[in-house]
Amino acid sequence: MTKVNMNVNGKAVSGDVPDETLLSQFLRETLRLTGTHIGCDTSQCGACVVHVNGQAVKSCSTLAVSLDGADVMTIEGLANGELHPMQAAFNDNHGLQCGFCTPGMIMSGVDMVARYKAEGKDLTSDAIRAELEGNICRCTGYHNIVKSIEDAAAKM
Amino acid sequence: MYPTKYHKPASIEDAIAALGGGDDAMVLAGGQTLLATMKQHLASPSDLVDIRAIEGLSGIAVRGGSLTIGAATTHAEVAGSGDVREQCAALAALASGIGDPAVRNMGTIGGSIANNDPAADYPAALLALGATIITNKREIAADDFFTGLFTTALDEGEIIVAVNVSAPTKAAYAKFDQPASRFALVGVFVANGASGVRVAVTGAGEDGVFRHAGLEAALSADWSGSAVDGVDVAADGLMSDMHAGADYRANLIKVMAKRAVSASA
Incomplete structure (x- = not known):
């Protein structure tokens, strides 16, 4: 067991976990932050995307012990009194059906909007589709997800 | 686990x-x-x-037309580096096409080449660019580094520290994605530089990444897409699997080589 200290959603947290514990397990089982979902066993689906030190990362493909001292933001940390513009846009544009992939879609969406804005690049709908390469939705198709991210990008 | x-x-x-x-x-x-x-x-x-906490293992440096990329440098860092874009835009473009954005934020160049997946992108770039792989013990030419499927010249207790790439005059990478995994079904990296014309193919070889002598000869004589037409690319030694047969991959090698040469700058 190894003691891990992190800052998750602005709060200092710690836990004693086996070294092979994935960040996704640490978030869900140790911290009980179950908004981060596990959708596949192969690191492909992106339902588990969180932000580590400001970057989108698949929490199922990262060891918790390797992130001692890191800043982690999960879907639970996005809303600040009211919904984050990305969450509101998914609601307004019906960007989900069953909702299982949505936490990862939203965390990836926030990351891509921030990155494109920082680089001064235009986040077109084609760019959104390319950026969503690592986020899989098995319900709706991606049309309303792309619309949601476009809508949020205009408000962020 | x-x-x-x-x-x-x-x-x-x-x-x-x-x-x-x-x-x-x-x-x-x-x-x-x-x-x-x-x-x-x-x-x-x-x-x-x-190895990510080891000082000096991450980062990109330029010295006189030569790029040194630390082993723990992520794909996103290579893709976003102004230095890489300036010295070898093809390498930055290749890095921007590996996996997906979250994977690119974590995956590293050293990890990719040490793993030497037969469908990975970086091995094709390093082989075509005639890169040098710097370890804690020695320097290894890319020609000697990639020795077979998931196999490299690295010894026990040997760690990649950095890779060194000389800026080519012209280079480009063209990849035909395997649509589920986004690994290369076939990827071809063409480079024209100080060490002549070098063409490396990933995704296709039964023994992993390889150089293609016929394409190199044709492109040495004439750096153009049409020069690829007359080259005989045999299916011998190419992989066949549920995604594509060897003959299909052989054809894709020519198509990707043409696209890469046409896109090269």
């Missing part, structure tokens, strides 16, 4: 000691292949030696 013991050494010496201390210790960098493989129980290292 099976239990493992995690180490985060601050120096190469400590990393080597940790690697020697376990029954079956492995180096961990971005973990975007290794952790997925461990989840599938296809790998069960006794110890993981995380």
